[in-house]
Amino acid sequence: MNQTEATIIQAWPKSAAAYERARASLGGGVSTGLRASARPHPIFFDRGEGGLLFDVDGNEYIDYVLGWGPNILGHGNPALVAAVSEQITKGATYGSGHELEYLAAEALLTAYPDLDRVLWSNTGTEADLSALRLARSWTGKQRIVRFAGHYHGWSDQMLVGYRPRAGRSDTKGQQSDVDEYVDVLPWGDADALAALLADRSDVAAVFLEPVLINSGVIHPPAGFLEAVRALCTTHGVVLVFDEVITGFRVALGGAVERFGVVPDLVVLAKAIAGGITLAAIVGKASIIDQVTSGTTHAGTYNGNPIALTAAVATIGQLSKEGTFERLDAAGARLADGLREVLRRAGVTGAVNQLGPVVQCTLGVERLDTFDDFLAGDQVRYGDLIVELLRRGIFTLPGGRWYLSTAHTDEHIDRTVDAFEQSLQALT
Numbered sequence: 001m002n003q004t005e006a007t008i009i010q011a012w013p014k015s016a017a018a019y020e021r022a023r024a025s026l027g028g029g030v031s032t033g034l035r036a037s038a039r040p041h042p043i044f045f046d047r048g049e050g051g052l053l054f055d056v057d058g059n060e061y062i063d064y065v066l067g068w069g070p071n072i073l074g075h076g077n078p079a080l081v082a083a084v085s086e087q088i089t090k091g092a093t094y095g096s097g098h099e100l101e102y103l104a105a106e107a108l109l110t111a112y113p114d115l116d117r118v119l120w121s122n123t124g125t126e127a128d129l130s131a132l133r134l135a136r137s138w139t140g141k142q143r144i145v146r147f148a149g150h151y152h153g154w155s156d157q158m159l160v161g162y163r164p165r166a167g168r169s170d171t172k173g174q175q176s177d178v179d180e181y182v183d184v185l186p187w188g189d190a191d192a193l194a195a196l197l198a199d200r201s202d203v204a205a206v207f208l209e210p211v212l213i214n215s216g217v218i219h220p221p222a223g224f225l226e227a228v229r230a231l232c233t234t235h236g237v238v239l240v241f242d243e244v245i246t247g248f249r250v251a252l253g254g255a256v257e258r259f260g261v262v263p264d265l266v267v268l269a270k271a272i273a274g275g276i277t278l279a280a281i282v283g284k285a286s287i288i289d290q291v292t293s294g295t296t297h298a299g300t301y302n303g304n305p306i307a308l309t310a311a312v313a314t315i316g317q318l319s320k321e322g323t324f325e326r327l328d329a330a331g332a333r334l335a336d337g338l339r340e341v342l343r344r345a346g347v348t349g350a351v352n353q354l355g356p357v358v359q360c361t362l363g364v365e366r367l368d369t370f371d372d373f374l375a376g377d378q379v380r381y382g383d384l385i386v387e388l389l390r391r392g393i394f395t396l397p398g399g400r401w402y403l404s405t406a407h408t409d410e411h412i413d414r415t416v417d418a419f420e421q422s423l424q425a426l427t
């Protein structure tokens with residue numbers, strides 16, 4: 001540890017002590033692996049309020065992590081708090097039917113009017129696996145086609161292709177033959193998909209993030225989603241849009257509403273319950289209804305009333321006139337601000353945006369492909385994150401920024417100033 005790093009660590013003494021203590025009882029000292037890579041160490045928080053977070057050392061931050069995406073309404077939204085508080089007094093989970101199951105499903109289908117049915121689940125990883133099982137049972141085929149750099153959860157088969165590296169498994173402990181079932185294509189290459197589907201008759205599903213959020217917020221090339229839709233229809237392949245990030249964030253009907261292309265199944269999680277654990281598979285009746293004829297869909301916590309009342313409240317809040325226009329404008333204000341600072345400072349970097357999701361990558365002029373994303377200077381960006389943190393801006397590793405309905409122009413302008421100072425501190 002160098003002198004600067006040591007000084008920085010001393011800036012968060014209570015967080016540093018909490019992390020030390022957590023490491024003695026908690027695997028890796030964190031609840032999910034990636035958080036251990038936070039520099040200089042994970043910050044321990046005490047509470048959130050709107051677009052702000054407060055840590056155990058008494059520091060205030062503007063929050064662009066938003067729990068890694070779920071807190072689309074910010075922290076402590078009164079309608080969400082009221083709904084969850086009321087429900088907890090009536091029971092946490094019943095293990096049988098209750099009206100919120102269909103009220104929330106009806107609300108979801110209003111947002112996705114071209115689809116017919118909802119299955120409740122808990123996390124994006126689980127819901128992606130359910131979508132895969134449904135696709136396999138519906139087609140009677142086994143193979144998965146997906147695109148490099150897209151993330152579909154941490155299961156053995158879905159990790160294949162997230163960060164493709166020749167000759168290496170994606171994680172230790174992975175089933176050794178898992179990649180025999182998976183084809184990984186370059187994002188945006190409809191010709192590659194056409195060639196593959198012409199060649200193979202055993203593909204069950206094509207999975208994709210409609211915008212490649214997890215590796216650079218990279219939009220699909222014009223006509224690509226339409227081409228994939230047509231190819232899947234022609235070849236009898238189930239098309240799955242993984243809208244775990246785009247759902248309830250770029251429109252109430254997610255990327256399906258935004259781009260007007262309707263897949264067979266949509267996977268939702270993160271923002272759909274405003275921060276409470278919930279995921280869903282939304283899809284065509286013929287595919288989803290297989291759950292009554294031998295295709296297992298299970299889960300103790302599926303459709304629990306706390307999560308579903310949170311979903312109904314979140315939909316209510318996001319349905320207010322102008323919400324997504326304001327989220328778009330907030331994202332654009334931040335993206336423009338970061339771009340302008342980079343330009344003024346003469347620092348090479350690229351900024352992408354989709355609604356309230358922004359990606360900032362240093363060291364590349366453009367961010368149009370997964371390779372551009374991989375070419376970014378993550379070491380320098382890691383230093384930048386620490387400088388931002390020192391100035392009260394909490395951001396994700398890797399360059400993604402999430403905004404909520406609780407972020408104000410004043411928050412964003414303060415952030416852009418802090419970004420400028422942080423860049424200066426690096427040079």
Ligand SMILES: Cc1ncc(COP(=O)(O)O)c(C=O)c1O
Nearest residue numbers: 123124125151152153244245269
């Ligand atoms: C697009 C996408 N799919 C699936 C997942 C997995 O969701 P979860 O972390 O809830 O398992 C994520 C998580 O970040 C995601 O971004």
